[in-house]
Amino acid sequence: MIAETHFATPEEIMALLDGEIPFERAEAIREHLDECPECRELAEVFRNGSAAISNWTVPVVLPHAEFEKRLAGVAHQTPARGPFPAGGQWLAFVVRRRWVMTAAVAVVLLAIAVTQSRRPAAPINMPVDMARTDSASAGDGLEFSKTRTKSSVTKRMAASQLAENPLQSADGELAPLDSNGLVSPEERLSQTDDQQTPMIARTVTLSIVVKDFGFSRTALDAILARHHGYAASLNASTQQNAARSLQASLRIPAGELNAAVAELKSLGQVENESQNGEEVTQQHADLVARLKNSRETEQRLQAILLQRTGKISDVLAVEQEIARVRGEIERMEAEQKSLEHRVDFAAIELSLAEEYKAQIGSPSPSISTRVHNALVAGYRSAIEGVVSLILFFAEYGPSGLIWLVVLAPLAWFLHRRWARATSVVS
Amino acid sequence: MSETRTNPASDEKLMLAFVQGFPEALNELYRRYQQPIHGFFRRRIADSSRAEELTQETFLALLGAANRYEPLALFRTYLYAIALKILRAYRRKAIFRAAFLGRSETISDLGRQDATETGLWIRRAIGQLEPTDREILLLREFEQLSYAEIADLLHLPINTVRSRLFRARIALRELLKPSPSPAANQVVTAAGSASGNPQIIAPKGQRA
Numbered sequence: 001m002i003a004e005t006h007f008a009t010p011e012e013i014m015a016l017l018d019g020e021i022p023f024e025r026a027e028a029i030r031e032h033l034d035e036c037p038e039c040r041e042l043a044e045v046f047r048n049g050s051a052a053i054s055n056w057t058v059p060v061v062l063p064h065a066e067f068e069k070r071l072a073g074v075a076h077q078t079p080a081r082g083p084f085p086a087g088g089q090w091l092a093f094v095v096r097r098r099w100v101m102t103a104a105v106a107v108v109l110l111a112i113a114v115t116q117s118r119r120p121a122a123p124i125n126m127p128v129d130m131a132r133t134d135s136a137s138a139g140d141g142l143e144f145s146k147t148r149t150k151s152s153v154t155k156r157m158a159a160s161q162l163a164e165n166p167l168q169s170a171d172g173e174l175a176p177l178d179s180n181g182l183v184s185p186e187e188r189l190s191q192t193d194d195q196q197t198p199m200i201a202r203t204v205t206l207s208i209v210v211k212d213f214g215f216s217r218t219a220l221d222a223i224l225a226r227h228h229g230y231a232a233s234l235n236a237s238t239q240q241n242a243a244r245s246l247q248a249s250l251r252i253p254a255g256e257l258n259a260a261v262a263e264l265k266s267l268g269q270v271e272n273e274s275q276n277g278e279e280v281t282q283q284h285a286d287l288v289a290r291l292k293n294s295r296e297t298e299q300r301l302q303a304i305l306l307q308r309t310g311k312i313s314d315v316l317a318v319e320q321e322i323a324r325v326r327g328e329i330e331r332m333e334a335e336q337k338s339l340e341h342r343v344d345f346a347a348i349e350l351s352l353a354e355e356y357k358a359q360i361g362s363p364s365p366s367i368s369t370r371v372h373n374a375l376v377a378g379y380r381s382a383i384e385g386v387v388s389l390i391l392f393f394a395e396y397g398p399s400g401l402i403w404l405v406v407l408a409p410l411a412w413f414l415h416r417r418w419a420r421a422t423s424v425v426s
Numbered sequence: 427m428s429e430t431r432t433n434p435a436s437d438e439k440l441m442l443a444f445v446q447g448f449p450e451a452l453n454e455l456y457r458r459y460q461q462p463i464h465g466f467f468r469r470r471i472a473d474s475s476r477a478e479e480l481t482q483e484t485f486l487a488l489l490g491a492a493n494r495y496e497p498l499a500l501f502r503t504y505l506y507a508i509a510l511k512i513l514r515a516y517r518r519k520a521i522f523r524a525a526f527l528g529r530s531e532t533i534s535d536l537g538r539q540d541a542t543e544t545g546l547w548i549r550r551a552i553g554q555l556e557p558t559d560r561e562i563l564l565l566r567e568f569e570q571l572s573y574a575e576i577a578d579l580l581h582l583p584i585n586t587v588r589s590r591l592f593r594a595r596i597a598l599r600e601l602l603k604p605s606p607s608p609a610a611n612q613v614v615t616a617a618g619s620a621s622g623n624p625q626i627i628a629p630k631g632q633r634a
Contacts, residue, residue, distance in 0.1 A: 014591070014592050020588070045599060046595060052548060053548055056568075058464070058468045061460070061461065061464050063456060063460045064460075064482065071453065071456055071489065072452070075452045075489060417524075417525045
């Protein structure tokens with residue numbers, strides 16, 4: 001109405017009467033009001049409206065003396081707030097100020113994140129000793145790792161010597177014998193525990209994204225050759241119009257693991273890295289002790305066979321026993337070799353992926369083919385959707401119907417009560 | 427508004443004084459704002475004793491929140507924000523009671539305790555406004571809050587406050603227009619005689 005043809009909009013006239021218009025604009029609108037009877041009349045309407053509303057009076061209630069006393073009493077008990085809280089109230093002070101809490105939590109999370117990013121966490125099953133070794137090797141590099149591996153190999157050789165010569169310990173002392181003339185595994189362990197460093201089978205998982213896949217592939221071979229390692233398995237995928245990738249399971253001498261991993265990381269951007277160490281010292285010591293006992297058993301059985309004086313059936317029984325013990329020995333020897341190999345050669349599960357750049361000239365299926373494929377896929381999807389819907393109702397329909405019958409009256413009743421309440425309460 | 431002191435700076439100083447250990451300052455604030463806050467509740471709740479309870483509850487809430495008080499806005503706005511929260515909580519409880527316990531407060535109760543017919547007439551007209559528009563109108567007309575303060579309280583943009591206030595005033599003018607029925611005419615006449623200005627609404631209604 002007035003808005004299009006007059007200097008001020010009706011809202012502005014209202015705001016002017018409410019004192020909500022800036023001074024200069026207010027002056028201009030006042031001048032317009034003096035000249036424009038229509039706007040003046042509108043202003044009068046607003047004034048009269050406010051005057052009419054002001055007739056709604058509320059009876060004056062004097063301050064409640066009793067409440068005033070109570071308020072004063074509580075106010076006297078309320079401690080004054082200084083710039084900082086008194087001792088013991090710091091927690092409440094911090095909790096009240098949400099920004100302090102938020103900042104504190106953010107700082108703690110940041111600290112944890114930074115700490116975690118700077119020091120890779122030890123895997124759950126990694127022994128404490130292993131974690132310590134890792135952190136130490138971060139500073140010492142290859143040297144520390146090499147020393148440890150050499151030492152462990154030496155000790156393992158000593159343990160093997162003990163297996164060959166059961167009555168002599170690594171430093172030449174005689175071991176105590178059990179009732180059968182054998183060295184028990186516990187005693188063997190006690191002999192070797194204080195001399196052996198932990199035997200740890202290490203596994204590293206690396207996911208790397210490289211820019212030049214061909215160069216990285218060549219570099220991988222060079223790294224393996226340089227560190228005297230080998231690829232236990234290697235799968236390369238070089239599909240057209242797609243990023244090339246390679247999955248390899250590498251074996252690297254444990255002493256050169258850190259250096260090899262560092263070189264592998266330099267091939268590209270590391271997306272994922274995890275290291276794991278499994279301590280097999282106990283397992284190896286048990287195996288060595290059992291192997292030694294089996295060998296001794298075999299020797300005694302051989303001696304019995306050489307001095308055979310009994311029945312032919314007894315001889316056959318001894319031969320059968322020798323065959324069984326020999327089988328056990330061979331199995332344990334294979335297990336021992338496998339275990340030692342796992343310790344000597346760390347495993348690297350490597351995943352190389354190329355940073356793919358789409359080729360401009362890359363062939364793509366024609367539009368008709370794509371439409372056809374889309375239609376077929378859409379048809380299948382629609383059929384599957386319908387079938388799924390039918391199956392869903394077949395499975396849940398009956399029970400849903402029962403719940404509907406049970407709950408619908410209750411929901412209707414609550415809805416009616418709620419609607420009635422909201423209609424009468426302001 | 428005549429009920430509210432128009433010296434906000436001193437209100438804030440009083441509140442800060444109370445926070446810093448002068449309990450008498452709170453009593454002074456209570457004396458200043460007891461009536462405005464009571465009016466705030468009385469215009470929104472039928473039960474006068476309940477309005478008084480909520481007024482006291484508001485000051486107790488102010489006392490409880492005193493340690494968190496920061497003079498970022500006018501004390502008046504701060505106090506009305508507390509009152510508004512208490513009112514909303516009361517309404518939620520009232521709806522719950524009405525829905526599940528069968529106790530309800532009706533609009534007709536709102537006018538029962540008013541002394542004048544004008545109050546009833548105005549109150550009924552205001553009661554027909556859309557809730558947010560009504561709240562804005564009440565905060566402006568009776569609590570005399572500025573547009574910015576209302577926007578702050580109701581979490582609305584200031585332009586929305588202005589346009590809704592305009593809408594509420596126009597709607598109220600329509601609602602206060604005399605209806606052709608004799609009963610309505612009687613109300614208008616009574617209202618005019620009570621307010622002392624019988625021509626206020628009728629001529630403007632004809633213009634619209």
